[in-house]
Amino acid sequence: RQSLTRLSAYMCNYKIVQPEISKSYGMTEWKEDLKALLISAGVKGSPTVFLLTDAQIKMESFLQDIDNLLNTGEVPNLFPPDEKQEIIEGVRAVAQQEDKSKEYSPMALFAMFVNRCRENLHIILAFSPIGDAFRIRLRQYPSFINCCTIDWFTAWPQDALERVAFKFLEAIEMDDSIREGVVTTCQTFHESVRLLSEKFYKELTRHNYVTPTSYLELIGSFKNLIKRKQDEIMKNKTRYEVGLEKLKFAAEQVGSMQIELKELQPQLVITAAENEKMMIHIEKESVDVEKMSKLVRADEEVATAKAKEATDLKEECESDLAEAIPALEAALSALDTLKPADITIVKSMKSPPGGVKLVMAAVCVMKDCKPDRINDPANPGSKIVDYWGPSKKLLGDMSFLNGLKIYDKDNIPVHIMKKIRQEFVPNPEFDPNKVKNASSAAEGLCRWVLALEIYDRVAKVVAPKKEALREAEILVNKLMETLDEKRAELAAVEAKLTALKDSLKDKIEMKERLEIQVDQCEKKLVRAEKLIGGLGGEKDRWSQSAEDLQFMYDNLIGDVLISSGVVAYLGPFTTSYRGICVNEWVKSCSDCGITCSQDFSLSKTLGDPIKIRAWNIAGLPSDAFSIDNGVIVDNARRWPLMIDPQGQANKWIKNSEKENKLSVVKF
Secondary structure, rough: HHHHHHHHHHHHOOOOEEOOOOOOOOHHHHHHHHHHHHHHHOOOOOOOEEEEHHHHHOHHHHHHHHOOOOOOOOOOOOOOHHHHHHHHHHHHHHHHOOOOOOOOOOHHHHHHHHHHHHEEEEEEEEOOOOOOOOHHHHHHOOOOHHHOOOOOOOOOOOOHHHHHHHHHOOOOOOOOOHHHHHHHHHHHHHHHHHHHHHHHHHHHHOOOOOHHHHHHHHHHHHHHEEEEEEEEEEHHHHHEEEEEEEHHHHHHHHHHHHHHHHHHHHHHHHHHHHHHHHHHHHHHHHHHHHHHHHHHHHHHHHHHHHHHHHHHHHHHHHHHHHHHHHHOOOOOOHHHHHHHHHHHHHOOOOOOOHHHHHHHHHHHOOOOOOOOEOOHHHHHHHHEEHHHHHHHHHOOOOOOOHHHHOOOOOOOOOHHHHHHHHHHHHOOOOOHHHHHOHHHHHHHHHHHHHHHHHHHHHHHHHHHHHHHHHHHHHHHHHHHHHHHHHHHHHHHHOOOOHHHHHHHHHHHHHHHHHHHHHHHEEEEHHHHHHHHHHHHHHHHHHHHHHHHHHHHHHHHOOOOOOOHHHHHHOOOHHHHHHHHHHHHHHHHHOOHHHHHHHHOHHHHHHHHHHHHHHHHHOOOOOOOHHHHHHHHHHHHOOOOOOOOOOHHHHHHHHHHHOOOOOOOOOO
16 A cells, blocks of 8 residues: 555655654644645645555544544644744745735635645555454544545456566576466465465454465565575585595595505615615725725825925025015116116216226126236236226127126026126225216116125025925925825715715605605505594485485475465464465475475475574474474564464574664563
């Protein structure tokens, strides 16, 4: 009734108004709602539908006001004078829009308000004809008959039931023949419950009303439950099948692991024997390597000692040469400072100073130049030795300075050094500082001669040591060559030993891996045998459970359809009536080609054993009728109304929903 009212109001673009009934709702709130309703329709001119159901009538006086509205269009004394004046002013603006020149009295304006309320306000009373209340109200308030049109809702015809069922079930995946059977069965359920309700009333004088809502509940429950139960049963069946596959796989693995273990045992024995042989070989090689290592260390000690002697001798030679080398380097540096012009100056001297002649004579001796023999001015008739002539020839040589720089200082003839030491070094005039006054070039040449004398004197001492050093180095080189050969032999042996050790390490690791593999294989074998032994008895049960689940799945459409019918229709009936109806429905399903369980049970189809056990603990009686009632409550889409004279359902609901913080409300 309300649904059709809302649909028609939406189609006509009318506003629907319904009173919001609360615990504190009384006459004052009712009057205020009526005022707002009439102002909306009469002053604002808004087309409005006032929908009132019998559940919203808290006081019978509400119906008196509705009777007045239906009869006269107003409620007497509803508006006080001030509010009535506001209404008149509101209507005046509407009246002047129609005719601005016309004057309206307050009574005429209020009459216009009442007429506008009649035109724009539609009152819909959605009353139930069940019981005596409807009959009594019709007698008390004649306007309900005189001023209303009574629409009686009759039962749906068969074609309506069929078309509604087809429309709602078209989205479910099933064969067309099965769908047609389901639709036919739904119609049969609806009609059979109607007949059962009549029998129920005749025998027990208890009413049960079969409405289209119950039919829609049947179809809706079937749509919701069929998919859920299919997934649930298939999931459980899959679990059993997976368990059976695991058992089969474990049995196959036992055989393969036994074969693998049988193959691994000989490999482990062979590997252990090879490791023993290799360890013996490595011990022998280690002894040989140790012997060779001792020999090489002894040779290393000898070579190291000889090398140390050679190093000491070399350091001694270098220490001795350290005395002459600085002077020689200083002399060579002095030569570097000489320029060809300085040499030319000395060469051009007609009567060179004695110091210059003395230095040049020493240079001629060093270059092994023969002196000239000239007449002695102090002793006529006798000859004297003169080096100035050869000196000028030396000075005239362009490579004179370069010849001095590359002079072979290590192989100076003995007679030359003897003459230098006898004739020049002892001479006090052969001093660079004195010669410096005569010529800077002569000073550098003097220093060069003195430096070579010192170097030759030191070199004569160092020469034997150098020879000894050379011989010592030759000996050390030979020792090192021999030592390198022995080191190479030792390295080769050590490499061979290292390779053997690496090979042994690999063999040991391989043996350990084989041992681990064997151990794991044995453990897996033990676990698999325990698994098979422990679950061997479960195999038959799991197979039977999988077959039972498949049987349930095959019968699921019929079982869920019957379960949906029980949930939608059979809640008010007692056990015997439910049993009679369910047996008829099972036969009807079979006649329509829908497979179902011949021993149908609501608790087996929709119930969960764990949840049912929890219900029993919470206070639900454990008899089949109470459990079926619990399943109906759990699966119903509408709020259940429980007939509970002993308070069992009250206790069960409170205990079950305690964790969800159930709120208990009393009206």
